[in-house]
Structure formats: C-alpha cells, structure tokens
Amino acid sequence: MSSSSLTRREFVRRAALAAAAAQLFASSRAAASPVSAPAAPLRLPPGAAPVRWLDGKTPGETIGNTWGVSWPRGQYPRDTKFALRAVGGEAVPVQSWPTAYWPDGSLKWTAHAVPADAKPAEAFELSAGEPALPSRPLTTTTNADTITVATGVIEAVIARRGDVLVKTIRRDGRDVLKQGRLVLQRQDKPDAGVAIESFTGRIEKVTVEQAGPVRAVIKIEGRHAAVAGTREWLPFIVRLYFYAGGEAVRMVHTIVHDGDEQKDFIRGLGVRFEVPMRGALYDRHVRFSGQDAGLFAEAVQGITGLRRDPGVAVREAQVAGRATPPLETWSPAVSQRLQYVPAFGDWTLFQSTADGFEIRKRTREGFTWIGPARGQRAGGLGYVGTPQGGAAFGVRHFWESYPAQFDLRGATTAEAEVTMWLWAPEAGAMDLRGYHDDMGEDTYAKQTEALEITYEDYEPGFDRPEGVARTSELFLWALAATPTRERLVELAGVVREPPVLLTTPAHLHLCQVFDGLWAPVDRSTPARAAVEDQLDWYFDFYHGQREQRRWYGFWNFGDVVHTYDADRHEWRYDVGGFGWDNSELSTDLWLWLFFLRTGRADVFRFAEAMTRHTGEVDVHHLGRFAPLGSRHNVLHWGCSAKQLRISTAANRRYYYYLTADERVGDLMREQIEAVRALVRIQPGRKLPAARHAGDLARETPSDADHAGVGFGTDWGAISAAWLTEWERTGDPKIRDRLVASMRTIGQQPRGFFTGAGIMDLDTGAFAISKSDKVSVSHLSAVFGLVEVCAELIQLLDVPEFKKAWLDYCELYNASPEEQQRRLGQPLHGLNLQQGHSRLTAYAAKLTGNPALAKRAWREFFRGQGGIRRRGKLAAVRVTGPAVLRPVDEADFVSTNATAQWGLAAMECLAVTDRSLPANGD
Incomplete structure (x- = not known):
C-alpha cells in the first residue's frame, strides 16, 4: 500500500493515532524537564510525528542535523516519502531513509537530515509527503582518484588512495583547508627523551555511504604508515559528514589499537591540515575558545599596545578581526617601523588535565615560547585566518578527553599548519600496560582465590588493550573571513554540545518501540511522584559525581566507577573489579530508558558519552578476544572475563535509533557473529565442571560450528544483535536463526531454567x-x-518461547512453595530480587494477573538484593582534610544497585502502574 492510497479505515486509524500522539505530546510537556521540549503544546496533523530541539530552544548556529523517528506498526510502508514542516511555518528540506522495519515490513524507525541553512524553527512536524529540496542541493561526484562533495557553499575533494585524506576544502573557488591527513607519533618506551617515530594515515578503502541531496557521508578506512619505514599499524575509520548549504565538515575519527603495549607507546594522535594565509601579518588572526563564553583572540603581528599608536581605526579593526585600513592611512610612526614588530608564527593550546590548559606562542622554531594565557577548561575551538578567509576547527569533549592539544605552526608563512591532537604530544606517552604483575596468579585456582579479595578476574595475557577502540568527534569550518568574537563563541557551543533534533517521549511511547517497558514521566499521584523523585535523584547524583570525582580522560570519559569505599571517601577506582563499571548490570540501559521517558538533555548527553565509551573502549574489536567485551576492572580492558554481556548490541540500540549514528551501527553489526568467539573463550573456563550453572554451558563442543551458550547473558546479547540486524535489513536468514534459538530454548525440559545449551552456530538452534x-x-x-x-x-509469535520466558519471570521471585510446586524444587543462590521485580511485573502485564502486579511492587519496595533505603535521599558534603577537595558522598549508593533499581522502577511503573501502593510501600 503506497502512502498516497489509503483506505477510509486506515485513514481513520491513523488519524486516531495522530490525535493520541498530539494529546500525549502536549501532556508530556507539563511533566518534562524545562530543557526537554518547547513550552507551547502542538497540534499535529494525522500521521505526523513531532520533532523538537533537545535543549528546548532554537540554536543560534547549526551545521545540519540528523535524527531518528519511530512509527507505529503498520502506519507507513517501506517506500513512504516524508516531508518536514516547521510548526506553523513553511516546508523544510529533508532527506530520509529507513533504519528499522516492523515484521510486516512497515517502517519502524526512519532517519532524517536537514540542511545547514534550513530556516530556524522552534519545532517541526514530520509526516508522509513529498520532501522539499534544498535551495542549494548537495552533490557528490566520484572519479578514479577522488570524491568531490559540494554543499553549495564549500567543495571538498577527498582522496581515494594515498596518505592525504582530504586534498582540499574550497570556498568561493579558493582553498581554505588543504592536505588533510592523520598523524601519529610513537616511541619504544614510555620515558621522555627516547626517539619518536612519525606515521601518517594511509587509505585502504573509501565508501560513499550517502550522496545527498541534503546529507553526504564518506567513510575512509586505513592504517597508519611509517613516514620513514614500512610498518603499518593502528587501523582507523574516519567518516566525513556534509550538509547542503553548509560551510562545516563533521569528522568522526576512530582508532583500533593493534600494537604491543609493551613497546608501542603512542606519543601523539591527531588530524592535520594546511591553511593558506593571505594578506599582511597584522591581518592574520588566531583564536582559541576558553571556558563558557571566554575567547582568546590575538593577531599574528599585534599593533596594539605599541609605544606608538597606529590609529584608533587600525587598532579597532585588528581587535575585531576585520581588515585594517590601508597602510598609508596609518600613523607613519608605526607603518614605517612594522619590520621591527615581532610576528608570532607558532601557537599551542595544551589541555593537560580536566582542570587546566595553557596557551603559548613563539615567533618561530629555535626561539623561546612565551605564555600569554592560562585557564581551566578550553572550549575545544580554534581559528586561524584572515579577512580573506580562514579555518575554524574543533574537538568535542576537548577537556573531558584530556590530554588534548591544538598546534598552529607557520602562521607567518604562506600556509599555516593546524594540528588537532586527540592525544597531546606534550602529555608524554600513552601507557596502556597492565597496572600490576601476575602476583603469582599462574593457575585458575589462584586466580579464583584472588577474585575473593579484590574482585578482579585476572589471567596473564588477558589484560592487554588488544583491539580496543576510541572514537572522537571533530569539526572543521571553511569560513569566508575571520568571524566576529560572538560568532566564534557560537561555533564553540556547537563543538561542546552540537544541537540535536529528536522526537518526543510521548511519540516514542505511542509507537510502542522497545515494547512499552517504559512510559513518559507521570507524577499524578504522591506514590508515583516519590518514585520519580528518586529516579531523578540517582541520575543527578551520578551526574555530579562525574564532575567531583573527575571521571574524565581519553580512555575513561563516558564511564562511571562500580563501587564506593566509604573509609577513603573515594570510589574504588584502584581495587580490582570494583573499578570502572564497563556496563555492569546494565548501566547503559538504565540511562537510556531514563532518557526515553524524560527527554532531558543532560541525560541524553550522559548516556551518549557512555554509549561511545562502552561500545569502543570496553570491547575488543580485533585480535584474540574480538568482538567480546571486558568485565569491570581498574583498566577497561584488564579483566580476563571477556564476555558478550559487555559488547551486547542491547546497549547501543537506543542511541542508534535515536540518532542514526553510523559508527554505532557498525558496532552492533560487529556482534552478529560474536557467538563464535565462545568457541575460543568459554566464560566458565575457570570454574570446576560441578559449578557450571546458569549462564555457563556444562559441555564444550569440539568443533567450530557449535558452542556452549548460556540462555542468560550470552543468548541475551546474541539475540539483541540478531534482532537489531533483522530489524535493520529484514534479512530472513537472521530471522530464521533468531527464531530457531527461541524455539529450542522453549523446547528445553526446563525452558530458561535449563540454563544453557549447545548452539549450532549456523542455524541458531x-x-x-x-x-x-x-x-x-x-x-x-x-x-x-x-x-x-x-x-x-x-x-515474533513463538508460543513455546513466550511460555518459557513467562515461567522464568513468574518463578524467579516466587515463594519456595510455588517454585517447589512448579519446578519440583525451590531455587537456591538467588540475588538481585529487587531488580527481578520487573520480571514479575512483566509477567503480570502479559498474563493480566493482578496478584502478580501487587507482588512485583512488594518485591520492589522490599529491596532484597538491591536498595532498601526509603524516604528522602541526601548526600553528605565531605570536606578537607578527610578528602582532597569537597565532595558529596552517598555511601549507600553502588552502580549495580542503582542501575537495577532504576530499571525496575521504570519498568514496574510502565507495566503495573495501577498496582502501585498508594503509600509507596
């Protein structure tokens, strides 16, 4: 059925859905955070989806936007075209594509992009229709050697081979940026003073993933090659994003570590461009953003503050970044002595920690540096150029991902060199070695014993960063002239927090994506409000802890720490398995479900940073352990438990569907065959056969086509990858493997309580x-x-699977008598009963059993195996000399318990809200 040929029944159904969406959308605004959505309620036409700015206001600057929208099952067929309109205004150009389908083939998720020069609007409505075209459509032209992307404002020429990725970015027929390449420095030892070897990124493959008319995406893959030598290592993936009418390029830069951490010490990692410099030295400008709205702004050759005055108009022009008046209008006392005024060709901004940066400049190599400025947190934006054109450049999360550095070299020459260092050379070598020796843990028995004291699952050779990755986000602007200071502050704001378009919690909930296990915020009763307050409190506490505890750094930003040490008033960052959380007990899911229901901007950005981190750093993307993740540890990759439960696509789905992010799409696709890694690395290899239970298969097959797979954390991750790939592509082979695995779990003698089985990796059965x-x-x-x-x-309609899962949900927290009656024995060794209350609630929903719903809330509030604390939550301020600096302490908080409490609270509210006791007890 096409989008233009609706039956009357279908039209009425869609109109009813749209009316419900509009009502939910309006009601959600009253309950949402003030930054979550525009203030005024919207009336949407039938079949339309609301689109809003994440921060609740129209941004002053944007480089183009991409976002995802969900649709109810059956509403739109796969070939539907979409039109975008500003609410109460005119049509907005849009490019659309599907990202997921319902089982009937209708659209489940779509992605949409708008041009950089789209007319600003507070909110939009998206519906079926013919899309408007950009006033300046983006074009992509491919030939044997290059790919040229023209936005209507700039033209970028991208190489298809060699060690220059971007040959040029032109504006008005003139080069603004040239010779864009990746740069890498390594050394054999971590010590200062050793020889440094230089590498540059060499292209192996270039793919045009999108070609316009609104958005183009160019994917470049390769490895870093020695400038003097033959070695190639450190694979990279770079995506370049362009939008119609745009003057900016967004770059998503990924490295995958494949070196020997004992002798491959990265000294510098960055992206370098040349910027042609036109005009006199006194008309060349350098800018660096500082903290908040701060800006460092100087000229290469300053003519203010001299002993003689060139004239007010001259000084004001240079300070503002405009072309100075003709030299003959200057005071001769200055114009005739310019050759004696130093010109500074080299500039550096170095962010050494999350708390400090410095700016230095020198005339040229061989002469000393002088330090004009220092601050706490640089904004991550720089600029070099003239009134005839220049380049702004930025690195997102610049200080959060320290050490970072900007270098400008040769600003006095015909071409300045700009390097955006993602790992600053001045910080010294990146050291990825293990943090302790094996301490005699040379047998499984000793390693298991050590686990009892530090909670660290150590195994020699398993604490290597083999195949871990890191993704960074960079921006480039090809500008017609030096911008005003005010505009540079706006550009710095784009770098810090790029404007984000999204749909609303109410619309997402209406579409029943993620199966309604969450619902928009509802404070309609005191009992509900109390749970909502506690949900807010836990997120706000962790948000504050990240700042107070400085959970920042190149390899760390985005993660939180597992457990607290009240004696030291410090999180256990250095105690084995109590260190970095690495998604333990679904921290990612807690944050994403919390965002889905609140729409809060701060929650989105916290969850986004975690998705970037846990999907890249906590997972081995190549090598022996690929594509498994690493359990929580002092080092993100330090634990010998390499597991699917960490690399699971379940943790990435939310961000992917909300943003259509291609890199996260790659990460989920990486997991499709991850189950095959269990042939090489058995999760339960250290445990005696008699103790194999739950997620651990009792037998290990001897061939490569079968593996012992647990029905819990193993199969949960496998099924998430297969489900996502099936949704994204409709591939029947993936669906068949998924259904076969579901059906044969349901056919086990004890269903999910059988615990594990031998999977045929080809069929999934x-x-x-x-x-x-x-x-x-x-x-x-x-x-x-x-x-x-x-x-x-x-x-999927697999009755035996549904029954097996509902049995598990009903019985895990059931009374011993009920377990005995249904299973022939009570269950032993259980924990996390509070977190499992959401299983009881889900069973109540599907069976319509009110007794189960009431039981779910009893389990939740009892807090067994979770959080027992009730009443008003509060942290205690701890000050010196007990701590280095004042911190807020809540020693009753642990990340495991918080994540599980949060998921249980949100899911119980969503599926058994009417059974919530009035007194919240």
Whole structure:
C-alpha cells in the first residue's frame, strides 16, 4: 500500500493515532524537564510525528542535523516519502531513509537530515509527503582518484588512495583547508627523551555511504604508515559528514589499537591540515575558545599596545578581526617601523588535565615560547585566518578527553599548519600496560582465590588493550573571513554540545518501540511522584559525581566507577573489579530508558558519552578476544572475563535509533557473529565442571560450528544483535536463526531454567538437553535479557518461547512453595530480587494477573538484593582534610544497585502502574 492510497479505515486509524500522539505530546510537556521540549503544546496533523530541539530552544548556529523517528506498526510502508514542516511555518528540506522495519515490513524507525541553512524553527512536524529540496542541493561526484562533495557553499575533494585524506576544502573557488591527513607519533618506551617515530594515515578503502541531496557521508578506512619505514599499524575509520548549504565538515575519527603495549607507546594522535594565509601579518588572526563564553583572540603581528599608536581605526579593526585600513592611512610612526614588530608564527593550546590548559606562542622554531594565557577548561575551538578567509576547527569533549592539544605552526608563512591532537604530544606517552604483575596468579585456582579479595578476574595475557577502540568527534569550518568574537563563541557551543533534533517521549511511547517497558514521566499521584523523585535523584547524583570525582580522560570519559569505599571517601577506582563499571548490570540501559521517558538533555548527553565509551573502549574489536567485551576492572580492558554481556548490541540500540549514528551501527553489526568467539573463550573456563550453572554451558563442543551458550547473558546479547540486524535489513536468514534459538530454548525440559545449551552456530538452534536439572543464575536477566525478550515476544509469535520466558519471570521471585510446586524444587543462590521485580511485573502485564502486579511492587519496595533505603535521599558534603577537595558522598549508593533499581522502577511503573501502593510501600 503506497502512502498516497489509503483506505477510509486506515485513514481513520491513523488519524486516531495522530490525535493520541498530539494529546500525549502536549501532556508530556507539563511533566518534562524545562530543557526537554518547547513550552507551547502542538497540534499535529494525522500521521505526523513531532520533532523538537533537545535543549528546548532554537540554536543560534547549526551545521545540519540528523535524527531518528519511530512509527507505529503498520502506519507507513517501506517506500513512504516524508516531508518536514516547521510548526506553523513553511516546508523544510529533508532527506530520509529507513533504519528499522516492523515484521510486516512497515517502517519502524526512519532517519532524517536537514540542511545547514534550513530556516530556524522552534519545532517541526514530520509526516508522509513529498520532501522539499534544498535551495542549494548537495552533490557528490566520484572519479578514479577522488570524491568531490559540494554543499553549495564549500567543495571538498577527498582522496581515494594515498596518505592525504582530504586534498582540499574550497570556498568561493579558493582553498581554505588543504592536505588533510592523520598523524601519529610513537616511541619504544614510555620515558621522555627516547626517539619518536612519525606515521601518517594511509587509505585502504573509501565508501560513499550517502550522496545527498541534503546529507553526504564518506567513510575512509586505513592504517597508519611509517613516514620513514614500512610498518603499518593502528587501523582507523574516519567518516566525513556534509550538509547542503553548509560551510562545516563533521569528522568522526576512530582508532583500533593493534600494537604491543609493551613497546608501542603512542606519543601523539591527531588530524592535520594546511591553511593558506593571505594578506599582511597584522591581518592574520588566531583564536582559541576558553571556558563558557571566554575567547582568546590575538593577531599574528599585534599593533596594539605599541609605544606608538597606529590609529584608533587600525587598532579597532585588528581587535575585531576585520581588515585594517590601508597602510598609508596609518600613523607613519608605526607603518614605517612594522619590520621591527615581532610576528608570532607558532601557537599551542595544551589541555593537560580536566582542570587546566595553557596557551603559548613563539615567533618561530629555535626561539623561546612565551605564555600569554592560562585557564581551566578550553572550549575545544580554534581559528586561524584572515579577512580573506580562514579555518575554524574543533574537538568535542576537548577537556573531558584530556590530554588534548591544538598546534598552529607557520602562521607567518604562506600556509599555516593546524594540528588537532586527540592525544597531546606534550602529555608524554600513552601507557596502556597492565597496572600490576601476575602476583603469582599462574593457575585458575589462584586466580579464583584472588577474585575473593579484590574482585578482579585476572589471567596473564588477558589484560592487554588488544583491539580496543576510541572514537572522537571533530569539526572543521571553511569560513569566508575571520568571524566576529560572538560568532566564534557560537561555533564553540556547537563543538561542546552540537544541537540535536529528536522526537518526543510521548511519540516514542505511542509507537510502542522497545515494547512499552517504559512510559513518559507521570507524577499524578504522591506514590508515583516519590518514585520519580528518586529516579531523578540517582541520575543527578551520578551526574555530579562525574564532575567531583573527575571521571574524565581519553580512555575513561563516558564511564562511571562500580563501587564506593566509604573509609577513603573515594570510589574504588584502584581495587580490582570494583573499578570502572564497563556496563555492569546494565548501566547503559538504565540511562537510556531514563532518557526515553524524560527527554532531558543532560541525560541524553550522559548516556551518549557512555554509549561511545562502552561500545569502543570496553570491547575488543580485533585480535584474540574480538568482538567480546571486558568485565569491570581498574583498566577497561584488564579483566580476563571477556564476555558478550559487555559488547551486547542491547546497549547501543537506543542511541542508534535515536540518532542514526553510523559508527554505532557498525558496532552492533560487529556482534552478529560474536557467538563464535565462545568457541575460543568459554566464560566458565575457570570454574570446576560441578559449578557450571546458569549462564555457563556444562559441555564444550569440539568443533567450530557449535558452542556452549548460556540462555542468560550470552543468548541475551546474541539475540539483541540478531534482532537489531533483522530489524535493520529484514534479512530472513537472521530471522530464521533468531527464531530457531527461541524455539529450542522453549523446547528445553526446563525452558530458561535449563540454563544453557549447545548452539549450532549456523542455524541458531540449541540441542535439546536430556537432563531436566534446574539451573539458575542471578545474572542471567540483568544484562538486557528482560528488555530483548519483551521485544522478541512483541515481534515474533513463538508460543513455546513466550511460555518459557513467562515461567522464568513468574518463578524467579516466587515463594519456595510455588517454585517447589512448579519446578519440583525451590531455587537456591538467588540475588538481585529487587531488580527481578520487573520480571514479575512483566509477567503480570502479559498474563493480566493482578496478584502478580501487587507482588512485583512488594518485591520492589522490599529491596532484597538491591536498595532498601526509603524516604528522602541526601548526600553528605565531605570536606578537607578527610578528602582532597569537597565532595558529596552517598555511601549507600553502588552502580549495580542503582542501575537495577532504576530499571525496575521504570519498568514496574510502565507495566503495573495501577498496582502501585498508594503509600509507596
């Protein structure tokens, strides 16, 4: 059925859906955070989706935007075209493409892009229709050697081979940026003073992923090659994003570590361009953004503050960044002595920590540096250029991902060199070695014993950064002239917090994406309000802890720490498995569900940073452990437990569908065959066979086509990857593997309580166990299994699977008597009963059993295996000399418990809200 040929029944159905969406959209605004949405309610036409700015206001500057929108099942067929309109205004050009389908083939998620020069509007409405075209459509032209992208304002020529990625970016027929390349420095030892070897990125493959008319995406893959030598290493993936009418390029830069951490010490990692410099030295300008609205602004050759005055008009022009008046109008006392005024060709901004940066300049190499400025947190934007044109450049999360550095070299010459260092050379070598020796842990028995004291699952050779990745976001502007100071501050704001378009919590909920396990914020009763307040408190606490505890750094930003040490008033950053969280007990899911229901900008950005980190740094993307993730540890890759539960696509789906981010799409696709890694690395290899239970297969197949797979954390991750790929592509082979695995879990003698099985990796089917022994683990359901099973049951009709899952949900927290009656024995060794209350709630929803709903809330408020604290939550301010600097302490908070409490609270509210006790008890 095409979008233009609707039956009357279908039209009425869609109109009813749209009316409900408008009502939900309006009501959600009253409950949402003030920064979450525009203030005025919207009336949407039938079938339309609301689109809003994440920060609740129209941005002053944008480089173009891409976002995702969900649709109810059956509303729009896959070939539907979409039109965008400013609410109460005119049509806006838009480019659209599908990102997921419902099982009937209708659109589930779509992605949309608007031009950089789209007319600003407070909010938009998206609906079926013919899209408006940009006034200056983007074009992409490919030939044997290059790809040329023209936005209507700038033209970028991208190489298809060699060690120059971007040959030139032109504006008005003139080069503004040239010779764009990746740069890398390495040394053999971590010590200062050793020889440094230089590398440059060499192209192996270039792909045009999108070609316009609104948005173009060019993907470049390769490795860093020695400038003097033959070695190639450190694979990279760079994506360049262009928008119609735009003067900016967004770059998403990824490296994958494949070196030997004992001798490959990265000294510098960055992106370098040349910027042609036109005009006199006194008309060349350098700018660096500082903290907040701060800006450092000087000229290469300053003519203010001299002993003689060139004239007010001359001084004012230079300070403002405009062309100075003709030299003959200057005071001769200055114009005739300009050759004696120093010109500074080299400039550096170095952000050494999250708390400090410095700016230095010198005339040229061989002469000393002078330090004109220092500050706390640089804004991540720089500029070099003249009134005839120049380049602004930025690195997002500049200070959060320290050490970072900007270098400008040769600003007095015909071409300045700009390097955006993602790892600052001045910081010294990047050291990725293990943080301790093996301490005698040379057997599994000793490693298991050590786990009892530090909670660290150590194994020699497993604490290597083999295949870990890091993604950074950079921006480039080809500008016609030196911008005003005010505009540079706006550009710095784009670098810090790029404007984001999204739909609303109400619309997402109406579409029943992620199977309704969440609902928009509702404070309609005191009991609900109390739970909502507690949800807010926990997020706000962690948001504040990131700042107070300085959870920042190139390899760390985006993560939180696992557990607190009240004696030291410090999180246990240095105690084995209590260090970095690495997604343990679904921290990512807690944050994303919290965002879906609140729409809060601060939550989105916190969750976004975590998705970037946990998907890249906590996962091995090549090598022995690929594509598994690493369990929580002092080092993100330090634990020997390499597991699917960390690399799971379940943690990435939310961000991907909301933003259509291509890199995160790659990460999820990486996981499609991740189950095959279990042939090489068995999660339970260190445990005696008698203790294999829950997620651990009791047998290890001897061939490469079968693996022991746990029905909990293992299969939950596998099914999330297969579900996502099936949604994205409609591939029937992926669906068949998914269904086969579901059906054969349901056919096990004890269903999910069988615990594990041998999977045929080609078909996805499990061998049916000949034992009816009951096996259960408290970890099985707390790494996304709840959420993925809900979606699978929503999408696929596999009755035996549904029954097996509902049995598990009902019985995990059931009384020993009920477990005995249904399973022939009570369950032992259980934990995390509070987190599992959401399983009980889900069973109540699907069975319509009010007794189960009431039981779910009893389990939740009892807090067994979770958070027992009730009443008003409060942190205690701790000051010196007990701590280095004042901090807010809540020693009752742990990340595991918080994530599980948050998920249980949100999901119980969503599916059993009417059973919530009036007194919240």
